Amino acid sequence: MAQETLLKEQFDGVLRLTLNRPDKLNALTPEMRQELLTALKDAHDTSEVRTVILTGSGRAFCTGQDLNDILPDGTGEKPDLGDVLTQHYSPIIHAIRQMEKPVLCAVNGVATGAGAGLAFACDMVFAAKSAKFIHAFSRLGLVPGAGASFHLPRMVGEVRAKGLMLTGMPLTAERAADWGLIWEAIEDDQLQGEVLDIATGLAKGPTSAYAMTKHLIHASADSTLEDQLVREAEMQRRAGNSENHAEGLNAFLEKRSPVFK
Incomplete structure (x- = not known):
């Protein structure tokens, strides 16, 4: 075999x-x-x-x-x-x-x-x-x-x-x-x-946030500071509207471990 x-x-x-x-x-x-x-x-x-x-x-x-x-x-x-x-x-x-x-x-x-x-x-x-x-x-x-x-x-x-x-x-x-x-x-x-x-x-972490973090880091190599600040704001807007952010915030307020999707 x-x-x-x-x-x-x-x-x-x-x-x-x-x-x-x-x-x-x-x-x-x-x-x-x-x-x-x-x-x-x-x-x-x-x-x-x-x-x-x-x-x-x-x-x-x-x-x-x-x-x-x-x-x-x-x-x-x-x-x-x-x-x-x-x-x-x-x-x-x-x-x-x-x-x-x-x-x-x-x-x-x-x-x-x-x-x-x-x-x-x-x-x-x-x-x-x-x-x-x-x-x-x-x-x-x-x-x-x-x-x-x-x-x-x-x-x-x-x-x-x-x-x-x-x-x-x-x-x-x-x-x-x-x-x-x-x-x-x-x-x-x-x-x-x-x-x-x-x-x-x-x-066990927020995979969607990991993906956006990786995107930001990869893009930074060829980016100006101004472009990167704009890109960060856009990624943060998307992250802030995600279920994972809501879960992370609720878990913090409820003093428990988050369960991310």
């Missing part, structure tokens, strides 16, 4: 997606990429899913593209790597960024190349203390992909982004946390439990 390369588990409003080729350090095949994209789209459209966790099995999170899939074929033809990004990786990055629910990443081991790109597209990144992030495209004579050249400079600044991408030097989880690249570095044996606890808490 063929091994499932993407595991899906759902509990208490949380969907956990686990990349599952541990013997290949979860390197991504075309089938895995399509499975992941379909699962993310389904999560977006399924009301029972309120938070998503992306993680890996074994000792790696993801080492990016399986290089065996981009070697020349029997005729000597090489795949167009630009098409590989456009057709296979860009849709996954868009699906993560456009998810109107929190997307958490639990980096359980090394995250290399497109694997690191997947992680940094998520809303909150947690990493085992043994984990490392490596942008090794330059070692193959390639450039960063999977959104890395967009996210990394915005998260750690141009100087650090260039250093990581030009040298391909590993970045430890604890230094990544110090730089603000990830939310927290966690003891290896506690990673999955802590991330699940946080995800479960978020799943």
Whole structure:
């Protein structure tokens, strides 16, 4: 029986997606990429899913593209790597960024190349203390992909982004946390439990407000202050008229925990 390369588990409003080729350090095949994209789209459209966790099995999170899939074929033809990004990786990055629910990443081991790109597209990144992030495209004579050249400079600044991408030097989880690249570095044996606890808490929260908050933060990168103030007012108007705001306010006045939709 063929091994499932993407595991899906759902509990208490949380969907956990686990990349599952541990013997290949979860390197991504075309089938895995399509499975992941379909699962993310389904999560977006399924009301029972309120938070998503992306993680890996074994000792790696993801080492990016399986290089065996981009070697020349029997005729000597090489795949167009630009098409590989456009057709296979860009849709996954868009699906993560456009998810109107929190997307958490639990980096359980090394995250290399497109694997690191997947992680940094998520809303909150947690990493085992043994984990490392490596942008090794330059070692193959390639450039960063999977959104890395967009996210990394915005998260750690141009100087650090260039250093990581030009040298391909590993970045430890604890230094990544110090730089603000990830939310927290966690003891290896506690990673999955802590991330699940946080995800479960978020799943009980006001998903509509989370979606608007994410929209505001994403828009701020290319926005003027005036445009952002206008955008905030519009989002707050929508939030203020929502059932979740009414429930939150009533729960505060009644001194009870809110039950959000």
